[in-house]
Amino acid sequence: xxxxxxxxxxxxxxxxxxxxxxxxxxxxxxxxxxxxxxxxxxxxxxxxxxxxxxxxxxxxxxxxxxxxxxxxxxxxxxxxxxxxxxxxxxxxxxxxxxxxxxxxxxxxxxxxxxxxxxxxxxxxxxxxxxxxxxxxxxxxxxxxxxxxxxxxxxxxxxxxxxxxxxxxxxxxxxxxxxxxxxxxxxxxxxxxxx
Numbered sequence: 001x002x003x004x005x006x007x008x009x010x011x012x013x014x015x016x017x018x019x020x021x022x023x024x025x026x027x028x029x030x031x032x033x034x035x036x037x038x039x040x041x042x043x044x045x046x047x048x049x050x051x052x053x054x055x056x057x058x059x060x061x062x063x064x065x066x067x068x069x070x071x072x073x074x075x076x077x078x079x080x081x082x083x084x085x086x087x088x089x090x091x092x093x094x095x096x097x098x099x100x101x102x103x104x105x106x107x108x109x110x111x112x113x114x115x116x117x118x119x120x121x122x123x124x125x126x127x128x129x130x131x132x133x134x135x136x137x138x139x140x141x142x143x144x145x146x147x148x149x150x151x152x153x154x155x156x157x158x159x160x161x162x163x164x165x166x167x168x169x170x171x172x173x174x175x176x177x178x179x180x181x182x183x184x185x186x187x188x189x190x191x192x193x194x
Contacts, residue, residue, distance in 0.1 A: 002110060004187065007056040007067040010145075012153070012172045017066075020175050021189030022182070029055035029067065041073035042119045045105030053107035053115060061111040064185060068107075070172050072148030074100035079148040088138050088149035092159070095148065097128040099162075102148070102170045108181050116181055120174035122165030124152070129159060 004024035006017055017024055031051040036044055048069035057065040072079035074095060082088035102122045109115030129137065141156045143149035150159055152170035160170075168175040179189065 002187075003060075003063045004182070005056060005060055005063050005065045007052045007065055008173075010068075010172050013068060016168055016171060016173045016175045017178075020179055022179075023190050024066075027056050027060075029053075031055040033069070036078055041071045041078070041101060041103040042105065042121075044078065045069045045071045045103045046107075046117060046119055047105070049105035049107045050117070057109075057111040057115070064108065064110055064182065064187065065115075066106065066108045066173075066178060068104055068173050070102060070104040070147050070169075072100055072102055074098065081147055082144055082149045084144070085138060088143040089134060091149040092126075092129075092134050092138065092143070093131070095126045095150070096134065096159075097126060099123055099125040100148070104169050104172065104174055106174065106178060108178060109185075118177065118181075120166060120169045120177055122163060122167075122169040124160055124164075124170055125162040126150075126159055127161045 004022055006024050006026050007029045009028045014026060029052040034044060034047040049067045052067035053065055079091050082091055102124055103119055105119045107115050107117050137159055141151045152167060166174045166176060
């Protein structure tokens with residue numbers, strides 16, 4: 001039986017896979033991320049996911065490798081992981097009171113049998129927050145490892161007014177769709193612990 005390999009350093013993706021009951025191992029790809037040259041969010045998310053998948057899958061040809069990349073996009077501008085807290089403040093300030101897209105590109109499959117690719121888009125609307133409330137928010141979460149400098153889970157989600165689409169996608173992996181694709185490959189999650 002093939003193993004599931006999550007090609008990701010993201011603790012949020014690991015949590016989503018565990019919460020869904022999947023038995024898997026984690027291998028960090030170390031792949032370089034693509035640079036943005038005017039392409040849209042689907043292109044960039046898919047290109048980065050392909051790079052991560054390609055860095056792991058050849059060394060595990062029979063295993064099912066899952067690679068993903070999430071980008072935040074507003075009016076033609078990408079919001080990647082912030083460089084520092086000042087950059088995080090700029091990002092969240094630009095998103096406050098507005099609706100933006102979160103796009104996750106996913107590549108899932110084995111090197112020997114081929115992979116499936118898809119992009120999932122979720123629309124996220126932020127509440128209106130004052131500058132001091134944004135500063136408080138950023139101190140409470142760790143924005144430096146998150147695209148767009150915010151979190152959709154736990155207390156981090158209080159900045160969000162509305163999500164149109166999969167919440168798991170905003171967290172970093174559209175686990176519902178990943179589960180559908182794994183099911184088509186004959187794989188099933190383990191029983192969830194209650």
